[in-house]
Amino acid sequence: LGETYKYFDLDEQGEEEEVPERLFYGAVVFKFAHDRIQQAAYRLIPEAERAAFHWAIGQHMLRALPEVERRVRIFGLVNQLNAGRALAVDPETRLSLVEFNLIAARRAKASTAYRSAFNYLLVALEICGEEAWRSHHSLALDVHVEAAEAAYLSTEFDEMERYVDRVVEHAESLGEKIRAYQVQMQGDIARARKREAIRTGLRVLGLLGVRIPEAPTLLDVGWALAANRVARGRRSIEDLAELPEMTDPRMLTVMQVAAHVNSTAYVVNPNLFGLLVLKQAEFSARYGNTVTSAYAYALQGTIIGGLLGKWREGYRYGRMALA
Numbered sequence: 001l002g003e004t005y006k007y008f009d010l011d012e013q014g015e016e017e018e019v020p021e022r023l024f025y026g027a028v029v030f031k032f033a034h035d036r037i038q039q040a041a042y043r044l045i046p047e048a049e050r051a052a053f054h055w056a057i058g059q060h061m062l063r064a065l066p067e068v069e070r071r072v073r074i075f076g077l078v079n080q081l082n083a084g085r086a087l088a089v090d091p092e093t094r095l096s097l098v099e100f101n102l103i104a105a106r107r108a109k110a111s112t113a114y115r116s117a118f119n120y121l122l123v124a125l126e127i128c129g130e131e132a133w134r135s136h137h138s139l140a141l142d143v144h145v146e147a148a149e150a151a152y153l154s155t156e157f158d159e160m161e162r163y164v165d166r167v168v169e170h171a172e173s174l175g176e177k178i179r180a181y182q183v184q185m186q187g188d189i190a191r192a193r194k195r196e197a198i199r200t201g202l203r204v205l206g207l208l209g210v211r212i213p214e215a216p217t218l219l220d221v222g223w224a225l226a227a228n229r230v231a232r233g234r235r236s237i238e239d240l241a242e243l244p245e246m247t248d249p250r251m252l253t254v255m256q257v258a259a260h261v262n263s264t265a266y267v268v269n270p271n272l273f274g275l276l277v278l279k280q281a282e283f284s285a286r287y288g289n290t291v292t293s294a295y296a297y298a299l300q301g302t303i304i305g306g307l308l309g310k311w312r313e314g315y316r317y318g319r320m321a322l323a
Contacts, residue, residue, distance in 0.1 A: 251287045
């Protein structure tokens with residue numbers, strides 16, 4: 001393939017050891033003239049020996065490819081290793097194979113190849129087993145959370161719930177449970193289970209110390225407006241645009257979860273939507289701005305105008321949100 005072969009001839013290079021091994025692998029690229037020829041050649045390999053061939057090819061790629069290029073060609077590498085994974089017997093090799101599948105799954109997900117991502121994660125889960133929760137907890141957590149997300153993106157909702165339950169069961173901290181619940185909420189939204197998504201989101205907010213009623217009244221919204229005024233203190237509305245970035249991990253998660261719930265509450269419960277928006281604006285004033293703060297400030301201005309008739313003040317919030 002390509003024209004590179006014209007400039008490279010082993011016979012002209014002198015002694016073989018003078019030619020870097022890397023040059024053979026990358027300088028000239030070969031491909032079978034037709035897929036049928038490749039298939040015919042593959043069938044000549046006895047079925048019982050194919051796994052060993054795949055494993056040998058994968059191991060050769062590991063030796064020949066530098067770290068950066070492994071990530072570029074991760075799918076070809078992982079496909080070969082997976083086809084021969086029965087030969088991965090020692091714990092260190094199996095752990096590396098789990099990590100490679102996790103990398104491939106994330107790359108596939110980023111390319112919207114959700115089914116492929118899910119398949120890579122199924123292999124990773126198969127290799128992990130239950131023992132990984134004890135020996136490599138962080139890796140097992142990442143694989144299960146990614147598997148839950150890839151499952152819902154592939155419309156495998158029963159599988160999603162199974163992996164979410166496993167994470168919750170083995171979680172060692174509140175943060176780990178919240179990662180699972182966030183996936184659960186996204187899955188509920190994806191299958192139009194709006195009320196279930198809201199309940200999950202409010203449960204997560206409760207775990208984070210933010211209590212929001214599922215069916216708030218206008219009085220609740222009014223109290224939230226008052227809390228916003230207290231949070232602003234002596235600062236002008238325009239000063240809020242100059243607040244530092246929010247850094248508190250717990251509050252960052254609160255803002256993220258509230259934004260997810262907002263997208264559903266807007267349709268299901270306008271009072272809840274308004275209350276969540278005002279809470280986001282209040283937390284921004286208290287803890288600093290995030291990427292969702294401008295949205296919250298702008299809607300706060302709309303609520304102040306529409307609910308209290310203070311359109312000039314609402315307009316100032318809108319201008320500040322743009323800033």
